[in-house]
Amino acid sequence: METISGSRSGPGRGRCCRPGAGFGGASWSNGRPHYRRTRQASRAVSYLEDVLRVLWKLVAGAILSLTITVGSAQALTTQRVGNFQQPIYVTSAPANPDRLFVVEREGTIVVVENGEVRPFADIRSAVSCCTSERGLQSIALAPDFATSGRLFLFYTGEKEPGEIHVAEMVTSGATAPTGSLRDVIAPIPHSENANHNGGQLQFGPDGALYASTGDGGGGNDELHNSQDPTSQLGKILRIVPSPTGLTDAAVWSLGLRNPFRFSFDRQTGDLWIGDVGQDKREEVDLAAAPGIGQNANFGWNCFEGSLPGPATDSECASPPASGYVLPVFEYDNPADGCAAIIGGYVARDAGLGDTYGRYLYGDNCVGDVRSFSPAAPFATDRYEGIHVNGLDSFGEDSCGRLYAVSATGPLYRLLGPGTTTCSGEAEKTVTLAPSHVGVRAATRKVKRNRRALISAWVSPCNGRRGGQVTLWRGRRNLGTRRIDQVCSARFRPRIGRRSSFRVTVKADQTFAGAISRRLTIRPVRHHRR
Known part of the structure; x- marks a missing residue:
């Protein structure tokens, strides 16, 4: 003054x-x-x-x-769970969040429960490690693990060095014997370079197993895999494991460079991918439910992030009709330094305070844990007050609690200002109130290439105003609208052919997500006079 x-x-x-x-x-x-x-x-x-x-x-x-806005973010803290040998990933038993499975890169898995650490599996004889980025990368326990004892592993093989294996093991008692290891899909050749293997396994909201693969390594996608729909490299693969024998791995999404880590939002089902960049941009990609990225092309090497890429893949000359899916968030790769994004999770641990609902991520070279709100990624990106040397991965247990893995040995649980109580399956997610989204059309017959009027409404209404609803034509997102004062929203899609529509509303901290019934609208021809 x-x-x-x-x-x-x-x-x-x-x-x-x-x-x-x-x-x-x-x-x-x-x-x-x-x-x-x-x-x-x-x-x-x-x-x-x-x-x-x-x-x-x-x-x-x-x-x-x-x-006040800057200071309102209460910094997270960490609690050390233990120290391990080159840990690279962590998850928990689906029905017991207090039983953690820690993956060690050389090919071993250990269990942490009630403060006790014990061996669980050892496949070092089958794993090629640790040249460049090779090794055992992650595991995914079957949703019915408590009864079936089945778990799935992603690793680079020893017999044909570098080839990617998605395999299965079955427990016997408290461990998984090496003799139970078998491939679920045919091994994916990856011998030319030791980097860009991908490495994540996750069960999706549809119950299928998803795997991420890198582009085959080197620079500029030199093997031209990412845009090649016949190659399984540079992709998200969808797998429905067979109890016996091999099954096919379908190409679900393409155009990825090295999607080392991806996750599904445990409440909404949205797919979040951290794709490591080359020398321009590190990126976070989003594929919203219910489509979760089917047939999505994330652009590499035609693009690197939102910037033009090397574009040496022949497919770059004919972009997909639906366009490339550009990142929802990205940051520069420093010219004189190192950057390698570590994709994380949307925080669904109520004990994390105002970090709840934000997407957590980090960088292997920097080590800072950061987060942003999915509604406004660039405007809300912030440092969470945690630094992890050699940050290699995040993990989530079946209660929604989050963990950070350091390649140097420590495993940390992320803590906030609140407390989280978990008691097995019953409390593995925050209890949300049920919600409903309805849809109707002014008329179900519209003149060809004219616009229809589709109305959606959400209930309960209180607390939902200003939220968002999304209109889908099949698996294609046609746009999002704000919920108005009477908890409704309107869309005006053009009708060129018979089309089926559905409307979705995402979960928030109070209400569960919902999807509408299917609404079909038919075009009618113009009548000439």
Whole structure:
């Protein structure tokens, strides 16, 4: 306030060359003071003082608001779970979040339960490790693990060095014997380079097993795999494991460079991918439910993030009709440094305070744990107050609690200002109130290539206003609208052929997500007169 006051009173008088030239003194005419002008000037001074006083209050309020906004993020803390041999991933038993499975890169898996650490599996004889990025990368326990004892593993093989294996083991008692290891899909050749293997396994909301593969390594997608729909490299693969024998791995998404880590939002089912960049951008890709990325092309090597890429893949000359799926978030890869994004999870642990509902991620080279709100990634990106040397992965247990894995040995659980109580399957997610989304059309027959009027409504209404609903034509997202004051939203899609529509509303901290019934609209021909 002193600075503003000084700037108001100083320059006017300090720079004048005769008395009274400022707002506060009398003006001079023919050597005599003109007091009428002085009274006008006084009123002007009073007016300006009032204006400046109001402006100062507004500025001070804005500064205070900004301070409160920045300071409202309560920094997370960590609790060390244990120290391990080159840990690279962690998950838990689906029905017991307190039983953690820690994956060690050389080919071993250990169990942590009630403070006790014990061996669970050892497949080092089958794993090629640890040249460049090779090794045992991750595991996924079957949803019925408690009864079936089945778990799935992603690793680079020893017999044909570098080839990618998605395999299965079955427990016997408290361990999984090496003799139970068998391939679920045919091994994927990956011998030319030791980097860009991908490495994530996750069960999706549809019950299928999903796997991520890198582009085959080297630079610029030199083997031209990412855009090749016949190659299984540079992809997200969808697998429905067979109890016996091999099964096919369907290409689900393409155009990825090295999607080392991806995850599904445990509440909404959305697919989040952290794709490691080359020398321009590190990126986070989003494939929303219910489509979760089927047939999505994330652009590499035609694009690197949202920037033009090397574009040496022949398919770049004919982009997909639906366009490339560009990242929802990205950051620069420093020219003189290192960057390698580690994709994380949307936080669904209520104990994490205002981090709940935000997407957590990190960088292997930097080690800082950061997060952003999915609704506004760039505007809300922030540091969470945690640094993990050699950050290699995040993990999530069946209660939604999050973990950070350091390649140097430690495994940490992320803690917030609140507490999280888990008691097995019954409390593995936050209990949400049920919700409903309905859909209807003004008419189910529309003249060809004209627009239909589709209305959606959400119930319960209280607490939902301002939220978002999304219209889908098959697996294609046609757009999102805000829920208005009467908890409805309207869409105007063009009807060129018979089309089926559904509307979805995402879960929030109070209500569960929902999907509408299917609505079919038919085009009718124009009648010529």
